[in-house]
Amino acid sequence: MTTSPIPDHDSTSHRRGAGWELWRGLSSRAARLFAGLHQTWRRSLQVRVVTITLVVSSLLVGGFAYLIADKITSILLDNAKTDVRARLTSGAEYAAKQFSLYSQPQEAQLQETIDGTVNYLAGGDPQQTSGVVVALTADGAGEMIERRSSPSVDFQPLISPELRAAVAGGNVANQIRTGRLTGDRDVTYLVYGSPVPTRFGQVELYYFVPLTLQATTASQARATVVATGVALVLLLGLLAALVTRLVVTPVRVAARTAQRLSAGLLDQRMAVNGEDDLALLAASFNQMATNLQRQILRLEEMSRLQRRFTSDVSHELRTPLTTVRMAADLIFAERDEFDPAVARSAELLQAELDRFEELLTDLLEISRFDAGFAVLDAEPTDLVPVVHRVVDRLAGLAERVGVPVELDVPVAPVIAEIDPRRVERVLRNLVGNAVEHGEGRPVRITLGMDETAVAITVRDHGVGLKPGEEKLVFNRFWRADPSRARQTGGTGLGLSISVEDARLHGGWLEAWGAPGQGAQFRLTLPARAGDRLTTSPLRLVPADATPPLAGVAGSGPLAIGPGPGGAFAITPAQAGPERHAGVGS
16 A cells, blocks of 8 residues: 655745745846836936937847848849859750750660760769759650759759749749758758750759858858947947037036035036037036125125124114113003003003014014024923913903913823923914904814824914915014004014924924915924924814815915925925925924
8 A cells, every 4th residue: 555745835835935035036126126227217318318329220220231131142142043044044055955866755865865964064073062953854745754963862852843833834933942952951952944845855954053152141241231230339329428428427517516506615616628519508607606606695795784783783772672661661650640641652652662672572583593593492391381371371362352262282291302482482473373363263272292293283263374375474574464453563573483493493383274264383393302303293284174176276275384494395285194395494
């Protein structure tokens, strides 16, 4: 009794797993190679030009090479046919003269005459080595009575029925056949046949001419043409590479110089060589760089003077403001003893002095940011009491304008490494603006946190922001509606300072708004100072916002925020916890 072996499933699974790992490795390498080639194709103009030149020149040269090789082969074959036809005509005439003496195929001397004629036409040597085979066949009353050839071979397989029928009909015909006559290998023959007129019956003369020499010559010609074509294609590719390099190199130099200029190296220039178009490009580029450098330096000087003027004026105004403040405080304290009109003037003086002092404070803060002197004093801080403190300080304003403030903050502490003074100032600006523009509707403040960031959103239901105002909301001294009655007398610098405070933390301050739907501002800060933000724990677009109309440009809300270098990134607002398009850190 025999038993069949049990297959080892573990080894089979191991082999399949190894094969799958090998396939994955090869696929990964092929994908990386394809990605690298694709990237090189997209980035390198020289590679594209050289590749296109090689492909097009290969097609053109290949087509010409094929035509030339075919023409050479045709010429060689035509020459061979002409030569064989001339020999065949002469041989047929000679054979006709030799056979004209005989009227019956049974005559004794006819066989010797056939042999002699065949040998003569073949060159006189039965063992000739030229490769040409001469054959005579005679047919009497439909029966083949004679087959003679020199050298003596079986030539019948190389005569097709079509060729035999054409010669038997009295025509000179030819064909190319491949077979084996005198050697050990197959040879291509040009077979020519011609009828020989006699008195005793149909005689046919055949020449079997090997085309070995012609084939060798044609093969050498094709090889020469192909080698020449390949050399020509490579030469064209090299020429294209050199010419493209002459053009691309100055462009690359211009690109690198432009990158250095954009990085702040304003003294970078291109080398001007010659007087051609590329030299004109370099000279024009240098002139442009010089003009840009001059304008940038002039603007920097104007900006420096402006910052210095703002800072100096703010500091110089502090001294008279202090004196005026002391006098105003004294008058304000004694206002009850004055006439009502004078008491009212004292109150207005006090209010305007408060606004003036606030403006000076904001101008000094802006000048610190512009000069790069602002410093972040980050420390672990619980944001929950910060939010409550801001709401408590603005409770009087909210009560006067009739805007309720709603809080959505966690019960547990929300700890982050922040500068509490700056964050509180940002929240005061955001909540104050929301209360002022709330149109009597609730303002909602939401605090959220995840593993990497904390976020605070301030949502109002006022008139919102008109299309295009999202670009201007963080500009200095800009107000959404200057004609709107204002209760707080803001300076127009609050959101600009808030943006700088958020950027100093490495965070974002973004705005969303839509006409009739109100507005929402979102402050996102890293939980640990110095970390890079990628997402925000709170959504920028409120859940109650009406979605934009599909296909209508400008109908949806926009999320804007400070991008790299202080520029504002404007993108369609998302519907959930978002990835930020522009980081203002």
